Amino acid sequence: MATLLTRLSSKAMDNLLLKGKKIVLGVTGGIAAYKAVEVVSRLRKAGAEVHVMMTREATEFVTELTFREISGNPVAQDMWAKVQQYNVEHIALANLADLMLIVPATANVIAKAAVGIADDLMTTTILATKAPLFFAPAMNTGMYENPATQVNLSVLKERGFRIIEPATGHLACGVEGKGRLPEPAAIVQEVFDFFAEAKALQGKRILVTAGGTEEALDPVRFLGNRSTGRMGYAIAEIAAKRGAEVVLVSGPTSLAVPAGVRAVKIRSAREMEQAVLAEYDRVDAVIKTAAVADYRPKETAPQKIKKSDGELTLTLVRNPDILYKLGQHKKHQVLVGFAAETNDLETYARKKLEKKNLDFIVANDVSAHDAGFGTDTNRVQIFYRDGREESQPLMSKARLAGLILDRLKEQWDEMSEGIELFPKS
Numbered sequence: 488m489a490t491l492l493t494r495l496s497s498k499a500m501d502n503l504l505l506k507g508k509k510i511v512l513g514v515t516g517g518i519a520a521y522k523a524v525e526v527v528s529r530l531r532k533a534g535a536e537v538h539v540m541m542t543r544e545a546t547e548f549v550t551e552l553t554f555r556e557i558s559g560n561p562v563a564q565d566m567w568a569k570v571q572q573y574n575v576e577h578i579a580l581a582n583l584a585d586l587m588l589i590v591p592a593t594a595n596v597i598a599k600a601a602v603g604i605a606d607d608l609m610t611t612t613i614l615a616t617k618a619p620l621f622f623a624p625a626m627n628t629g630m631y632e633n634p635a636t637q638v639n640l641s642v643l644k645e646r647g648f649r650i651i652e653p654a655t656g657h658l659a660c661g662v663e664g665k666g667r668l669p670e671p672a673a674i675v676q677e678v679f680d681f682f683a684e685a686k687a688l689q690g691k692r693i694l695v696t697a698g699g700t701e702e703a704l705d706p707v708r709f710l711g712n713r714s715t716g717r718m719g720y721a722i723a724e725i726a727a728k729r730g731a732e733v734v735l736v737s738g739p740t741s742l743a744v745p746a747g748v749r750a751v752k753i754r755s756a757r758e759m760e761q762a763v764l765a766e767y768d769r770v771d772a773v774i775k776t777a778a779v780a781d782y783r784p785k786e787t788a789p790q791k792i793k794k795s796d797g798e799l800t801l802t803l804v805r806n807p808d809i810l811y812k813l814g815q816h817k818k819h820q821v822l823v824g825f826a827a828e829t830n831d832l833e834t835y836a837r838k839k840l841e842k843k844n845l846d847f848i849v850a851n852d853v854s855a856h857d858a859g860f861g862t863d864t865n866r867v868q869i870f871y872r873d874g875r876e877e878s879q880p881l882m883s884k885a886r887l888a889g890l891i892l893d894r895l896k897e898q899w900d901e902m903s904e905g906i907e908l909f910p911k912s
């Protein structure tokens with residue numbers, strides 16, 4: 488299958504991806520509304536079924552007639568229109584969409600979507616839909632940079648909507664700056680990428696561990712570490728978006744479990760060991776981002792330890808080495824480890840790769856202020872079993888999560904290429 492797909496041109500593959508997909512495209516009242524015509528045309532040529540909805544203001548810029556002719560479907564605009572004028576009533580557009588795109592998205596519609604206003608067909612549909620939703624903001628630089636717009640965009644991002652970044656350049660209002668609608672081909676490429684991404688890991692089962700562990704000293708105190716779980720949660724979220732079945736074994740964290748991910752909450756290293764081993768046989772890969780305590784107190788006091796004048800000595804004992812155990816019992820699984828170090832990164836990472844029988848290891852220097860624990864960004868080196876290594880620049884944990892999953896997929900592809908279905912006798 489992989490070879491067949493590589494033989495197809497990427498354009499042909501893109502067209503396969505969009506065949507029969509129902510895309511609802513919302514056009515709002517911005518000067519770039521005319522570019523949405525080409526977006527509709529390209530989507531249709533790629534095999535998608537496109538339904539256009541327009542705000543009243545959008546019809547000041549481009550007529551409904553243009554979109555009707557280009558999309559081959561009636562255009563929805565008036566929430567109060569008689570149903571016989573348009574055979575899909577308003578909420579049905581929200582339900583019908585495999586994907587919804589707002590091109591261009593005005594500052595006004597972005598603001599309404601961020602607070603949940605639903606005072607016309609466009610905003611009602613945006614509020615009602617459960618389909619993946621993309622906004623392509625386009626506006627004057629002042630409007631774009633205004634803190635109100637920036638806050639609204641970050642609210643939408645946090646809720647999982649995708650924002651197609653506006654380009655920088657000459658704007659219709661005569662100024663140079665950020666706020667231009669990207670070219671239609673680039674917008675359509677985002678749609679192709681989305682559908683490609685949604686399938687990339689279909690049929691795969693991935694176990695991700697995340698967060699730190701807590702080793703109880705007494706009923707109120709524990710030994711812990713600074714891991715927030717962000718890296719593991721980002722991997723789990725993106726793996727699920729790419730179609731994998733994901734189980735996330737997580738230490739205590741303040742993060743919300745990503746949509747479509749099954750979470751198993753644990754506290755101590757020993758609880759994590761149990762949870763991970765219970766899932767191990769049925770998964771195709773384990774990505775171990777969790778910061779598991781190497782030691783635990785020998786005794787956990789049944790009552791709160793009272794302070795006294797002298798020193799308090801704690802005796803610590805070794806916790807199980809979960810990753811080592813996974814490496815020892817590895818069958819078909821791909822094992823990915825993380826190494827958080829403050830010095831001699833490469834030496835420690837390579838040692839861990841060997842000792843724990845990993846397929847690759849993602850190593851980062853946690854002493855850097857912009858990478859590792861508690862940051863949104865990370866800068867890593869990846870070391871592979873065959874001696875290869877790659878250094879990645881500083882990037883968001885979400886992007887790094889995508890990159891790690893790309894590398895995991897490459898490992899699977901290599902493994903399946905190595906299997907001869909019909910060996911020559």
Ligand SMILES: Cc1cc2nc3c(=O)[nH]c(=O)nc-3n(C[C@H](O)[C@H](O)[C@H](O)COP(=O)(O)O)c2cc1C
Pocket residue numbers: 514515516517518519542543544545592593594595596625626627630
């Ligand atoms: C000529 C003209 C061009 C405009 N261009 C934009 C634009 O590019 N982006 C934007 O956010 N608003 C733009 N506006 C303002 C919007 O049309 C206005 O905020 C309107 O209420 C948006 O309505 P809607 O969001 O329901 O479509 C423009 C207004 C005019 C008169």
